[in-house]
Amino acid sequence: MKNPFAHPFAKFVLKKIFFYSVVAFVALNFIFLIPRLMPGNPIDQMIPPGTTDLGRLRLKAELGKYFGLDRPLHEQYINFWANLLRGDLGYAVMRGYNFRPVADAVMAKLPYTLVLVIPVLFISFFLGNWIGARAAYMKGKRSEAVYFTSVFASQMPFYWFAMVLLFLLAVNVRVFPTGGTFSPRFIPSMNLASLLDASRHYALPFLTLLIITTGAWATGMRSMTLYELDSGYILYARQLGFRNKKLVSYAKRNAILPQFTGLNINLNNLIGMTMIIETVFRWDGLGSLTLDAVLARDYFMMLGTFLVTMVVVILGNFLVDLAYAFLDPRIRTGRAGA
Amino acid sequence: MAKIGGIIVILVGVISTFVGLYGLAGGTVTYTISVHLIVLNYEGVLSPQEGGLIFSIVGTMVLLVGIVMTYVGFKFTWRTILSTVLGLYSLIVLAILSVMGYDLVVGIAVLVFICFFVAKYGQEIWRARGMFELLVRSRKFMIGAAVVLAIILFGIIGSMLTRDPLAYSSHFVEPPSSAFLLGTGNFGEDVLAQLCAGTRNSLMIGAIAGSFATLIAVLLGGIGPYKGGLVDEISNAFTNIVMVFPMLPLLILLAAIFRTNSMFLVATLIGLTSWPWAARCVRSQVLTLKERGFIDIARMSGMKDRKIVVTEIMPNMLAYIIIVFVVSLSIAVLTEAGLSMIGLGPDPSTNVTLGSILYWVMNSTHAALPWALWWCFIPPGLILTIFLVAVFIMHTGMDEVFNPRLRRV
Numbered sequence: 001m002k003n004p005f006a007h008p009f010a011k012f013v014l015k016k017i018f019f020y021s022v023v024a025f026v027a028l029n030f031i032f033l034i035p036r037l038m039p040g041n042p043i044d045q046m047i048p049p050g051t052t053d054l055g056r057l058r059l060k061a062e063l064g065k066y067f068g069l070d071r072p073l074h075e076q077y078i079n080f081w082a083n084l085l086r087g088d089l090g091y092a093v094m095r096g097y098n099f100r101p102v103a104d105a106v107m108a109k110l111p112y113t114l115v116l117v118i119p120v121l122f123i124s125f126f127l128g129n130w131i132g133a134r135a136a137y138m139k140g141k142r143s144e145a146v147y148f149t150s151v152f153a154s155q156m157p158f159y160w161f162a163m164v165l166l167f168l169l170a171v172n173v174r175v176f177p178t179g180g181t182f183s184p185r186f187i188p189s190m191n192l193a194s195l196l197d198a199s200r201h202y203a204l205p206f207l208t209l210l211i212i213t214t215g216a217w218a219t220g221m222r223s224m225t226l227y228e229l230d231s232g233y234i235l236y237a238r239q240l241g242f243r244n245k246k247l248v249s250y251a252k253r254n255a256i257l258p259q260f261t262g263l264n265i266n267l268n269n270l271i272g273m274t275m276i277i278e279t280v281f282r283w284d285g286l287g288s289l290t291l292d293a294v295l296a297r298d299y300f301m302m303l304g305t306f307l308v309t310m311v312v313v314i315l316g317n318f319l320v321d322l323a324y325a326f327l328d329p330r331i332r333t334g335r336a337g338a
Numbered sequence: 339m340a341k342i343g344g345i346i347v348i349l350v351g352v353i354s355t356f357v358g359l360y361g362l363a364g365g366t367v368t369y370t371i372s373v374h375l376i377v378l379n380y381e382g383v384l385s386p387q388e389g390g391l392i393f394s395i396v397g398t399m400v401l402l403v404g405i406v407m408t409y410v411g412f413k414f415t416w417r418t419i420l421s422t423v424l425g426l427y428s429l430i431v432l433a434i435l436s437v438m439g440y441d442l443v444v445g446i447a448v449l450v451f452i453c454f455f456v457a458k459y460g461q462e463i464w465r466a467r468g469m470f471e472l473l474v475r476s477r478k479f480m481i482g483a484a485v486v487l488a489i490i491l492f493g494i495i496g497s498m499l500t501r502d503p504l505a506y507s508s509h510f511v512e513p514p515s516s517a518f519l520l521g522t523g524n525f526g527e528d529v530l531a532q533l534c535a536g537t538r539n540s541l542m543i544g545a546i547a548g549s550f551a552t553l554i555a556v557l558l559g560g561i562g563p564y565k566g567g568l569v570d571e572i573s574n575a576f577t578n579i580v581m582v583f584p585m586l587p588l589l590i591l592l593a594a595i596f597r598t599n600s601m602f603l604v605a606t607l608i609g610l611t612s613w614p615w616a617a618r619c620v621r622s623q624v625l626t627l628k629e630r631g632f633i634d635i636a637r638m639s640g641m642k643d644r645k646i647v648v649t650e651i652m653p654n655m656l657a658y659i660i661i662v663f664v665v666s667l668s669i670a671v672l673t674e675a676g677l678s679m680i681g682l683g684p685d686p687s688t689n690v691t692l693g694s695i696l697y698w699v700m701n702s703t704h705a706a707l708p709w710a711l712w713w714c715f716i717p718p719g720l721i722l723t724i725f726l727v728a729v730f731i732m733h734t735g736m737d738e739v740f741n742p743r744l745r746r747v
Contacts, residue, residue, distance in 0.1 A: 023583075027583065155723060155727045156726075157719055160696065160722065265581075268582070271586070272585060279700075
């Protein structure tokens with residue numbers, strides 16, 4: 001039997017796993033080092049401002065012992081990794097969380113952010129690339145109009161556009177509510193009324209992210225398709241008498257391949273954008289949690305949310321790379337360096 | 339086997355160089371300013387002088403080890419290594435000083451450095467004007483550049499001509515009138531004055547962040563493909579690793595840890611996290627230049643590395659690097675406004691940036707929905723959008739010039 005690891009697809013997957021493991025390792029070391037090297041002690045932040053000097057010294061000693069910060073650095077490092085593998089990310093010290101484990105709090109808020117990010121990722125990809133490809137064979141004024149609209153949509157600051165949508169759709173024309181994940185007296189459950197209410201609250205953040213990312217994909221796809229329409233096989237097919245629409249459908253398939261590498265970068269940007277937009281709409285997700293932790297100077301919660309964000313990003317990038325390898329037959333057979 | 343040994347030598351060398359430089363710089367600054375900078379739980383035991391001295395000595399030793407290993411790994415000349423180390427040392431000292439709050443010193447030092455640079459390499463810059471002439475002929479580039487220039491002038495001249503942006507008045511949230519051209523905000527301040535001052539400050543932060551990002555990008559994206567081989571692989575791998583990090587959460591974390599009033603510090607943080615895109619661009623351009631072959635000829639004829647970089651590579655890359663700088667600037671302006679809007683930028687009570695205007699719209703306690711007051715929040719976003727669109731068009735025009743295959747669009 002042939003060596004299964006010699007298959008080019010397997011080699012590609014292994015290389016990617018190695019790469020992302022290195023990224024995860026670097027990120028985790030970074031998370032360990034940051035509070036210990038930066039000016040300002042996490043413990044100093046936790047002590048209330050009016051404490052007397054003697055009380056401060058005692059509190060520092062006690063909290064230091066509690067959080068294991070008085071041990072030598074290498075012991076802290078080993079404890080860090082041990083806790084990580086056990087799933088223990090520390091305890092929340094901020095108001096309203098009552099020393100809940102950070103992992104619990106973060107995992108409870110994670111689905112709300114994912115439910116914004118993942119649909120926007122897929123829908124904007126398909127919609128944007130379709131619009132871009134169609135714009136490639138429009139002529140004249142309509143083509144310019146579509147181009148400028150998509151450029152404008154992609155370059156708008158996303159937080160400002162969120163405010164604009166709130167202003168237009170929630171204040172002037174009261175179609176959507178102004179924020180929150182659910183209406184105040186609703187218990188999230190599976191009946192129709194609750195789902196309808198949730199979708200009304202969901203619509204505005206979703207629309208904000210969707211319009212901006214669709215604009216970005218449309219601009220990119222239009223340029224890529226127009227560039228592809230200049231290549232040899234298209235010119236030859238045009239001489240043979242194919243219709244423009246058919247030519248574009250052939251060019252589309254080759255033009256979309258480089259867009260998949262942009263999907264990784266788009267995922268990273270989307271997670272950042274979602275974190276900030278959650279504050280505008282008071283959407284109860286990971287971004288709101290991060291910012292509440294920041295305002296309350298809760299180091300363990302901040303690091304916990306950053307860690308979970310990194311894990312989501314790494315997993316997402318890895319899955320996109322796998323999908324790309326699946327779609328590009330050159331990687332499956334190992335023929336090209338792509 | 340030798341390759342792995344080479345990688346280890348280079349990695350150890352680079353890491354110990356940076357650690358040594360950090361120690362040395364931190365040690366000298368601690369010694370001179372007498373404040374503990376590098377906090378590692380020895381505060382009660384040593385005085386700043388002693389701590390600074392120890393860190394400087396240990397840092398110098400680690401630095402020497404690092405220099406020797408880098409010399410063995412990269413095969414640079416002693417002069418190049420010395421000048422690089424001195425440059426990096428001064429950069430780290432400047433960064434530490436800016437964290438401490440000595441903004442003016444750092445600003446003056448940067449200006450002096452730029453003047454020195456232009457004075458020394460003026461002739462080569464003049465010889466690089468061919469690329470600029472090509473760019474001026476491109477219509478897209480000129481339209482974008484004109485709009486960008488208009489916005490810069492709006493910021494600089496506007497803030498000289500309008501009222502004080504932080505002055506309160508008794509006219510709370512009035513719509514645009516003849517006295518206040520864009521209405522008043524939540525504390526009675528003039529929205530137009532805030533817009534002008536905000537544009538100027540945002541552009542300044544963007545310029546500082548953009549220069550940091552471009553500097554790191556040129557170092558990491560330029561040295562790799564130029565030297566080729568192992569150095570190329572390492573710098574490429576490093577850029578790819580950092581590119582996977584999501585910039586905004588990392589920036590939120592860093593901005594939350596360092597919370598100061600300093601605009602320079604926010605700009606530095608943004609610059610330090612937004613360089614991977616620029617590094618990728620610079621790398622692809624240097625690879626294109628390498629394919630043309632004249633660099634190999636220069637190297638074969640025995641030219642020193644530094645002379646090749648100054649006389650052959652820089653004239654061709656200067657226009658491209660300037661465009662990368664402008665796009666980095668626009669990305670930094672966008673990011674800074676986002677950070678300021680959540681409250682993690684420079685202190686909104688004393689600094690006016692485009693994002694802090696949005697922060698006050700979101701966080702002020704005036705009447706139930708500030709959203710109904712369109713003149714408060716639409717102008718800053720509009721200016722940001724127009725600026726970003728103009729930079730995008732400039733970038734597209736530049737792409738057409740440097741990559742003739744794209745000219746059909």
